[in-house]
Amino acid sequence: MKNFLEHTGIEPGRLHFSWISSAESTKFVDVVKKITHEVKMLDPANKRYVKTEPKVD
Amino acid sequence: MKLIKIDQQNWNTGIEKAKSAYRVFGPVKEKNDYEFKVLGTNEMPDLNFRNTRLSPKSIIYPQSQVMFTYSIDETKDDCRIMKEVENVTSPMAIIGVRPCDALSFPIVRRNFDTPEYQDTYWIKAYEATTFVGLACNSACDTCFCTSAGTGPFGEEGLDVLIIKDGDDFYTKIITPKGEAFAESAGWGKKEQTDITAKIKELKTAAEASVSSTVSTDKLKNKTILDLYDAPFWEEEAFACINCGTCTYVCPTCWCFDVQDETHGKSGIRMRNWDSCMFPLFTHHASGHNPRNNKYERVRQRFMHKLKYYVDKYDSGIQCVGCGRCIRLCPVNIDIRKICDKMNSFDTESCKCEATSS
Amino acid sequence: MKEYTEKIREIAKRLLNDGTVDMVIGFRKGTLPMMNQPHIATCTDSADELMWDSNCGLNLANYVTDRKEKIGIVAKGCDSRNLVTHVIENKIKRDQLYIIGIPCSGMIDHHKITAMFDTDITSVKESGESITISGNDFSKKLIKQDVLCENCAACTHRNPVEYDELVADLVEEQTDVDPYESVTEIESMDAEEKWNYFEDLISPCIRCYACRNACPLCYCPTCFVDESTPQWVGKSQDPIDVRTFHLLRAFHCAGRCTDCGACERVCPMGIKIREFTKKLNKDCLELYGWEAGLSLDERPPLDTFKTDDPDEFIK
Known part of the structure; x- marks a missing residue:
């Protein structure tokens, strides 16, 4: 799925997969920090992928 | 009615002039096919097209159209009140409407503009539009306009009819709307010329080029239930994949579905084209679907166009013979074949066959 | 024939x-x-x-x-x-x-052949490896191999x-064919170019769903686009909704698509819709050595778990 979304133009870095056990709270915090950092580095996605209201003629 | 002759140069300058008073639409080649588009400055309608892939219906009746806006913010006075969107259409002119497509507008009007019910969105767009038709000098193989109440030089639904003869444009001004368009194009003062004989000649040749015909004469006298229960539906519908192609490319299909979409505290109510080919079209909130089988949906489409409409309005069939559904149907379901089956359907002979086998 | x-x-x-x-x-x-x-x-x-x-x-x-x-x-x-x-x-x-x-x-590719001529084609006759296309005032002989559907040419x-x-x-x-030529081409683009490529590809879409309905894989009793409680995707011509439909349709075919080309053949707008599924087919082949529908005895890769399944994407 990651490959496919990136293939259609969604930048690498927007989709993350991690395996975190319910006991691994510190890993969870680290992963979330890393993801938010990486996503913030990208341009805002709102114009392109985030639908606000339908654009129709 | 006035008849004038325009040369290529006058045509070009006229279209350009008209753009100051109208939003001018015309056929433009996109990738492999022609579509109606708004023409920009110095952009001319490309009249080398046979017909556009999609009909011009979406100019008057867009596939998705916002009708109302609303708020769901409880702190506001207008919470949950539907507010109609600004519904004023500036004058539009569609250049190059083929006579078959032109006839579709009066047909659709019977549904959207009735004494009991007026669809203001459709009516305002329709009234703001001038239809400048282009006669067909030769027909496509799938055209059967002459069996559907019009013809390659048909005028119904048009304000102006252009007949192209080499570099000349014979222009028939049919309505006051058409006159206003000719005026703004600077053609108003042109001398009326006598080209009637020449037009007649072209018309006869064009009509002779329509190679396919269907018979619709007996549809009206058939009993609805006989046709409804006819044995051919299941076989004819077998190939159908129930996509919406036939209904979306059809200039006379008018069904829509209303949808609300809310984002945060505000939302819109819009309508989108719908298709009787989709199971969802008749799916009830209870879960019941009165047209649960494919053949029932296929039957509905043809019965509506060729029987219910015929009976209700007594103005022919709800089809203009443009042939789009024939050309674009992925599985070759051909309305000409179905129409012939319906028209020639004989309950008596059918009963005999059933009992003898 | x-x-x-x-x-x-x-x-x-x-x-x-x-x-x-x-x-x-x-x-x-x-x-x-x-x-x-x-x-x-x-x-x-x-x-x-x-x-x-x-x-x-x-x-x-x-x-x-x-x-x-x-x-x-x-x-x-x-x-x-x-x-x-x-x-x-x-x-x-x-x-x-x-x-x-x-x-x-x-x-043979009817979209391609229709686009080659300005007027109606009235008959198409085959004889061995050649195809004769005729209309009212023309007749042209073509080599069948040149007008094959793209998926057939690389089958x-x-x-x-x-x-x-x-x-x-x-x-x-x-044997000497590359079904994934165009995929490789798109893979070499940057994210922006890829986005625009697919934006342009599906811009003519009218959401008639012929691609979905012609596909033997699409047999869900209710498709996600038709679902109303909850409604997963908007029904208008909004470009993001249209794209959502195409992405999800394709993704539902992952590991199942045989590249039969029915979706592309039936599209009334002539959209090269296989560009979505081809990428998934290529991934399945590269990641799992899998091509759909070749054996009754093997379960599809997205239906099974193996300890050596690739998992580099999980961090």
């Missing part, structure tokens, strides 16, 4: 007469050139309508989903792979089917993988 037609009719009549099957699903001649129609033959008379030529590109596996009868079905390579997929996914039982296998030499499974009887000797499989 005349031999194929005769053989199909002969087999169909035999199967119907001896009660092996209740019906035979094949193609009959359409009303337009290059347009044949899926046809269900239940008696010898209607079996005589069955025919075969290079315009039988729709996938007939689409017509057997959840049927309960005994069915004879005409199947070229891709159809047979979708029948295998149907059996694996419990949409039909193998012993309900009598597969009439067609060794296939490819189908490596022309022979049916599963059949009860063949209509002719097996054909030679193509």
Whole structure:
């Protein structure tokens, strides 16, 4: 799925997969920090992928 | 009615002039096919097209159209009140409407503009539009306009009819709307010329080029239930994949579905084209679907166009013979074949066959 | 192709007469050139309508989903792979089917041929490797190989993988072809270019859902786009909604698509819709060594777990 979304133009870095056990709270915090950092580095996605209201003629 | 002759140069300058008073639409080649588009400055309608892939219906009746806006913010006075969107259409002119497509507008009007019910969105767009038709000098193989109440030089639904003869444009001004368009194009003062004989000649040749015909004469006298229960539906519908192609490319299909979409505290109510080919079209909130089988949906489409409409309005069939559904149907379901089956359907002979086998 | 037609009719009549099957699903001649129609033959008379030529590109596996009868079905390579997929996914039982296998030499691309001429094509005649296209005032001979559907030109499974009887000797499989040429091309673009490529690709889409409905894989009782409680995707022509439909449709075909090309063939707007599924097919091949529908005994990769499944994407 990651490959496919990136293939259609969604930048690498927007989709993350991690395996975190319910006991691994510190890993969870680290992963979330890393993801938010990486996503913030990208341009805002709102114009392109985030639908606000339908654009129709 | 006035008849004038325009040369290529006058045509070009006229279209350009008209753009100051109208939003001018015309056929433009996109990738492999022609579509109606708004023409920009110095952009001319490309009249080398046979017909556009999609009909011009979406100019008057867009596939998705916002009708109302609303708020769901409880702190506001207008919470949950539907507010109609600004519904004023500036004058539009569609250049190059083929006579078959032109006839579709009066047909659709019977549904959207009735004494009991007026669809203001459709009516305002329709009234703001001038239809400048282009006669067909030769027909496509799938055209059967002459069996559907019009013809390659048909005028119904048009304000102006252009007949192209080499570099000349014979222009028939049919309505006051058409006159206003000719005026703004600077053609108003042109001398009326006598080209009637020449037009007649072209018309006869064009009509002779329509190679396919269907018979619709007996549809009206058939009993609805006989046709409804006819044995051919299941076989004819077998190939159908129930996509919406036939209904979306059809200039006379008018069904829509209303949808609300809310984002945060505000939302819109819009309508989108719908298709009787989709199971969802008749799916009830209870879960019941009165047209649960494919053949029932296929039957509905043809019965509506060729029987219910015929009976209700007594103005022919709800089809203009443009042939789009024939050309674009992925599985070759051909309305000409179905129409012939319906028209020639004989309950008596059918009963005999059933009992003898 | 005349031999194929005769053989199909002969087999169909035999199967119907001896009660092996209740019906035979094949193609009959359409009303337009290059347009044949899926046809269900239940008696010898209607079996005589069955025919075969290079315009039988729709996938007939689409017509057997959840049927309960005994069915004879005409199947070229891709159809047979979708029948295998149907059996694996419990949409039909193998012993309900009598597969009439067609060794296939490819189908011709009606979109491409129509676009080559400005006027109507009134007849398309095949003879061996050549195709003669004629209209009212022209006639042109083309080499079939040049006007094949893109998926057929790069097909490596022309022979049916599963059949009860063949209509002719097996054909030679193509080996020197790259079905993923365009995928590789897109892979080399940056994110912006990729986005724009697909934006342009689907811009003519009218959401008629012909691609979905022609696909034997799309058999959900209610498709996610038709679901209303909850509603997953908007119904308008909003570009993000249109794209969502295409992405999800394609993704639902991951590891199942046989690249039969039915979606592309049926698109009224001529959209090259296989660009979505081809990427998924390439990934399946590269990651799992998998091509859909080749064996009744192997479970698809997205249906099984193996300890050596690639997992680099999980961090």
